Amino acid sequence: MRKKELVIGIDIGGTNTKVGIVDRNAKIYLHFDFPTRSEKPAEDLFKRIFDKIEQEKSELPENGVLMGVGVGAPNGNYFSGKIENPPNLKWTSVDVVGLIQKYFDLPGVLTNDANAAALGEMQFGAAQGMKNFIEITLGTGLGSGIVVNGQLVYGHDGFAGEMGHVIVIKGGRLCGCGRRGCLETYASASGLRRTVFEILAEENQPSSLREIPYEDLTSKMVYDAAVQGDAVALEAFDFTGRVLGEALADAVAYFSPEAIILFGGLAAAGDFIFVPTKNYMEKNLLPIFRNKVKILSSGLPESDAAILGSAALIWNELDQGKV
Amino acid sequence: MRKKELVIGIDIGGTNTKVGIVDRNAKIYLHFDFPTRSEKPAEDLFKRIFDKIEQEKSELPENGVLMGVGVGAPNGNYFSGKIENPPNLKWTSVDVVGLIQKYFDLPGVLTNDANAAALGEMQFGAAQGMKNFIEITLGTGLGSGIVVNGQLVYGHDGFAGEMGHVIVIKGGRLCGCGRRGCLETYASASGLRRTVFEILAEENQPSSLREIPYEDLTSKMVYDAAVQGDAVALEAFDFTGRVLGEALADAVAYFSPEAIILFGGLAAAGDFIFVPTKNYMEKNLLPIFRNKVKILSSGLPESDAAILGSAALIWNELDQGKV
Numbered sequence: 090m091r092k093k094e095l096v097i098g099i100d101i102g103g104t105n106t107k108v109g110i111v112d113r114n115a116k117i118y119l120h121f122d123f124p125t126r127s128e129k130p131a132e133d134l135f136k137r138i139f140d141k142i143e144q145e146k147s148e149l150p151e152n153g154v155l156m157g158v159g160v161g162a163p164n165g166n167y168f169s170g171k172i173e174n175p176p177n178l179k180w181t182s183v184d185v186v187g188l189i190q191k192y193f194d195l196p197g198v199l200t201n202d203a204n205a206a207a208l209g210e211m212q213f214g215a216a217q218g219m220k221n222f223i224e225i226t227l228g229t230g231l232g233s234g235i236v237v238n239g240q241l242v243y244g245h246d247g248f249a250g251e252m253g254h255v256i257v258i259k260g261g262r263l264c265g266c267g268r269r270g271c272l273e274t275y276a277s278a279s280g281l282r283r284t285v286f287e288i289l290a291e292e293n294q295p296s297s298l299r300e301i302p303y304e305d306l307t308s309k310m311v312y313d314a315a316v317q318g319d320a321v322a323l324e325a326f327d328f329t330g331r332v333l334g335e336a337l338a339d340a341v342a343y344f345s346p347e348a349i350i351l352f353g354g355l356a357a358a359g360d361f362i363f364v365p366t367k368n369y370m371e372k373n374l375l376p377i378f379r380n381k382v383k384i385l386s387s388g389l390p391e392s393d394a395a396i397l398g399s400a401a402l403i404w405n406e407l408d409q410g411k412v
Numbered sequence: 413m414r415k416k417e418l419v420i421g422i423d424i425g426g427t428n429t430k431v432g433i434v435d436r437n438a439k440i441y442l443h444f445d446f447p448t449r450s451e452k453p454a455e456d457l458f459k460r461i462f463d464k465i466e467q468e469k470s471e472l473p474e475n476g477v478l479m480g481v482g483v484g485a486p487n488g489n490y491f492s493g494k495i496e497n498p499p500n501l502k503w504t505s506v507d508v509v510g511l512i513q514k515y516f517d518l519p520g521v522l523t524n525d526a527n528a529a530a531l532g533e534m535q536f537g538a539a540q541g542m543k544n545f546i547e548i549t550l551g552t553g554l555g556s557g558i559v560v561n562g563q564l565v566y567g568h569d570g571f572a573g574e575m576g577h578v579i580v581i582k583g584g585r586l587c588g589c590g591r592r593g594c595l596e597t598y599a600s601a602s603g604l605r606r607t608v609f610e611i612l613a614e615e616n617q618p619s620s621l622r623e624i625p626y627e628d629l630t631s632k633m634v635y636d637a638a639v640q641g642d643a644v645a646l647e648a649f650d651f652t653g654r655v656l657g658e659a660l661a662d663a664v665a666y667f668s669p670e671a672i673i674l675f676g677g678l679a680a681a682g683d684f685i686f687v688p689t690k691n692y693m694e695k696n697l698l699p700i701f702r703n704k705v706k707i708l709s710s711g712l713p714e715s716d717a718a719i720l721g722s723a724a725l726i727w728n729e730l731d732q733g734k735v
Contacts, residue, residue, distance in 0.1 A: 221568045235666070237560050237567075244560075244668025245544045246704065251665040254698045256658070266698055335579070342574040343558070343666055345567025375577045375589055381569065 090152045096403045097155060097193070099138065100202065100395030101125060101162035103177030108138055109396035110149060113404060115213040117393060118149055131172075131183040139192040157196040157412060158189045159403030161205030161395060168247040170199050176265065196412035198403050202226070202395060204241050204250060206352055206387075207234025208405055209398030214388030215350050222348045223340060224387075225252065227355035227362075230265070231273035231280075235344060253277070257336050276333040278308040278354050284325045285311055296321035312358045326358065330365025337366065338373035341382055352387035352394065359386075413475045419726045420478060420516070422461065423525065423718030424448060424485035426500030431461055432719035433472060436727065438536040440716060441472055454495075454506040462515040480519040480735060481512045482726030484528030484718060491570040493522050499588065519735035521726050525549070525718065527564050527573060529675055529710075530557025531728055532721030537711030538673050545671045546663060547710075548575065550678035550685075553588070554596035554603075558667065576600070580659050599656035601631040601677050607648045608634055619644035635681045649681065653688025660689065661696035664705055675710035675717065682709075 093112065100107045102125060110119040121141055125134060162185065163175040170186030172178070189197030200208075207224035210216040216224070220239040226232040231253035235242040242249045253273035254266055261270030262283060274280050285298055285306060296319050301310060314322035337349055355362060367384045374382075389397055406412040416435065423430045425448060433442040444464055448457060485508065486498040493509030495501070512520030523531075530547035533539040539547070543562040549555040554576035558565040565572045576596035577589055584593030585606060597603050608621055608629060619642050624633060637645035660672055678685060690707045697705075712720055729735040 221572075237565050237572075238563050240561050242560050242667065245670040246668055248700050249544075249560075249666065249668035251668075251698060254665045255662045256696065259658075268696070268698070335582075339578045339662075340666070342577045343572065343663070344565065345569055345572035345574075347568040373579065373591070375574055375591070377571050 092154045093150045093152045094156050095149065095153045096400050096407075097142070097158040097195075098396040098398070098400030098403070099158065099160045100205070100399050101134075101160065101165075101172075101178075102202075102395075103127075103163070106134060106138070107396050108142075109393065109400065110142070110155075111397065111400035115397055115400075117396065118153070119145055120393075120396070121145075125178065127179040131180050131185075132188060135188045135192050155193070155195060157198070157403040157407055158193055159205070159399040159401070159406075160185050160189070160197065160199045161202040161399040161402065162199065163202060165199040165201045166247040167198070167200045167204070167241075167243050170197070172199070196403070196406070198406045198412055200241070200243075200402055201232065202398070203232025204234040204243075205398030205402050206232070206389070206394060207236055207241060207398070208401040209389055209394055210350055210352070210387060211236060212401035212404060213397050214394075215385045216348065217388075219347050221344065222346045222350060223252070223344060224350045224352060227277055227351060227353040229277060229279050231277045237344065252336070252340065255336060255339070257332055272332070272336050276329055276336070276355075281308050281311055281325055281329050281355060282306045284328050285321060288321050288324050288328075292321070292324075294320040298322060308355050308358065312361060315358070315361050323361075326361040327365045329355075330362055331369045333362075334366045334369025334371075335373050337370040337384075338375075341370070341378050342375055345378065346382060348383040348385050350385045350387055352389070353391075356386060357391075415477045416473045416475045417479050418472065418476045419723050419730075420465070420481040420518075421719040421721070421723030421726070422481065422483045423528070423722050424457075424483065424488075424495075424501075425525075425718075426450075426486070429457060429461070430719050431465075432716065432723065433465070433476075433478070434720065434723035438720055438723075440719065441476070442468055443716075443719070444468075448501070450502040454503050454508075455511060458511040458515050478516070478518060480521070480726040480730055481516055482528070482722040482724070482729075483508050483512070483520065483522045484525040484722040484725065485522065486525060488522040488524045489570040490521070490523045490527070490564075490566050493520070495522070519726070519729070521729045521735055523564070523566075523725055524555070525721070526555025527557040527566075528721030528725050529555070529712070529717060530559055530564060530721070531724040532712055532717055533673055533675070533710060534559060535724035535727060536720050537717075538708045539671065540711075542670050544667065545669045545673060546575070546667060547673045547675060550600055550674060550676040552600060552602050554600045560667065575659070575663065578659060578662070580655055595655070595659050599652055599659070599678075604631050604634055604648055604652050604678060605629045607651050608644060611644050611647050611651075615644070615647075617643040621645060631678050631681065635684065638681070638684050646684075649684040650688045652678075653685055654692045656685075657689045657692025657694075658696050660693040660707075661698075664693070664701050665698055668701065669705060671706040671708050673708045673710055675712070676714075679709060680714075
């Protein structure tokens with residue numbers, strides 16, 4: 090019987106860690122969720138994942154062969170194979186590739202979650218066949234994975250692609266990184282919330298959003314208000330799209346991508362975010378780039394995207410003979 | 413006798429076109445300058461270059477073999493092999509690779525002048541051995557050539573690397589591209605002149621620069637004034653370095669380069685431009701990038717850099733078997 094090549098895709102998040110066993114066609118055979126529990130050593134998490142896979146192995150195709158493990162994690166560094174000082178996790182430094190070797194005895198590779206999403210998009214989603222594109226994850230923050238000549242941009246030290254920390258408004262909003270005016274303080278779920286509160290403070294329109302405390306306001310609520318025609322919600326989406334569109338115009342000057350792909354919670358707002366983003370980008374583009382760059386929604390199912398991205402990461406390495 | 417491989421490097425400028433015959437070690441065997449004369453068809457220029465090389469061929473090493481032709485030109489497109497609507501040239505569209513084949517019967521390759529400079533730097537200059545760096549040409553405008561994973565970033569259509577047209581001050585100075593606030597309206601020889609005039613208008617310090625009409629003011633004059641301690645000249649360099657340094661901090665977030673290399677007329681101002689640029693960049697960097705990214709002067713001799721860049725372009729293609 091011809092062997093069936095499979096990989097393990099792991100996405101480590103602040104609260105939950107998702108694990109899947111995936112083939113080359115994005116078919117997920119096994120799918121587990123674990124609480125990350127970063128108050129314990131990372132070794133505990135890897136041991137739980139390993140034990141669970143061992144236990145469920147009989148569910149895999151009979152001819153299945155595990156080829157490698159791909160991991161996406163906040164601050165995951167491709168070159169060192171380590172997670173260093175991750176935001177939202179209590180670990181300081183985790184040798185992920187070392188732990189993969191110890192527990193699975195398989196080739197392992199690590200990158201950050203946004204880069205993994207870009208590789209997933211290229212292998213299984215909206216960027217299939219593209220050599221130059223930018224994947225933007227609009228979650229609590231803004232992550233980006235940038236592909237040039239068919240390869241991820243890791244830069245000299247593995248930390249490239251930090252588009253969320255490009256400064257778009259000098260002296261603007263305070264960012265988690267300690268600086269002011271970073272793109273992610275505007276174009277993200279938390280940025281949208283800040284924008285709503287700014288508009289509520291500056292303008293006088295009645296709005297259902299005036300009833301909701303800051304800590305409770307989600308981008309879904311802003312979306313629901315926009316659907317009802319709430320003026321504050323609509324203005325907040327327009328402003329978010331403007332800041333993002335202007336930043337994308339600059340990104341196009343650097344990369345001249347075929348497409349920019351928006352992914353994550355805020356992208357689910359559909360036209361409310363895509364239309365102003367596209368319009369303000371076009372308005373600000375250097376003439377030679379106008380009407381050339383597509384803005385697309387992700388072709389990955391949101392629930393499995395992180396696992397598929399991590400799986401794409403290891404497939405990519407295996408195919409290039411790098412691991 | 414073992415053959416000696418040589419290439420022709422051509423740099424087409426608004427006024428003059430430089431041509432050199434170059435070996436793999438940056439040795440230039442023949443060196444010519446031609447008036448570009450873009451009021452005539454581009455074919456006229458290529459015919460003059462071809463005739464001159466034919467005429468002087470006996471000066472080349474006896475075992476010399478011409479392998480190809482590399483051309484750097486404003487708006488030169490790597491993918492199409494054409495110059496399209498170049499600034500400062502009267503041509504609308506020139507099929508450069510076609511003209512090379514017609515006159516020289518050799519493989520030809522074209523890119524813009526800033527990209528050629530980056531390749532020259534990688535092959536012969538300060539970026540030898542680097543895989544990730546940004547070359548910035550501070551001339552009348554600001555050109556950039558960006559190298560990622562050892563390859564030039566051309567993007568989807570060959571027009572990537574337009575860092576001069578990243579918008580750094582919204583609603584700022586009018587740019588030749590028709591938009592406002594582009595980096596090159598601040599960080600370039602002409603940007604420095606505009607800055608001097610802005611400071612002369614806003615401040616009251618005595619300055620030798622108050623004697624000079626706008627059209628006559630060169631960056632060399634601003635440099636000479638700075639050497640004499642002229643307060644306006646010093647402030648103008650500091651402001652230029654601030655705008656450039658802030659833009660570089662954003663570029664580092666995208667690319668995480670090993671080094672940023674400054675080249676061209678304004679870079680000749682040495683510490684007056686390098687010191688503020690470095691300081692403002694460091695001050696604005698995301699913490700993970702601090703004290704990691706070198707800012708270097710070009711390792712290419714200014715007079716031959718354009719020819720060496722064009723030569724590197726064709727060596728690069730020949731070595732990769734692309735032509």
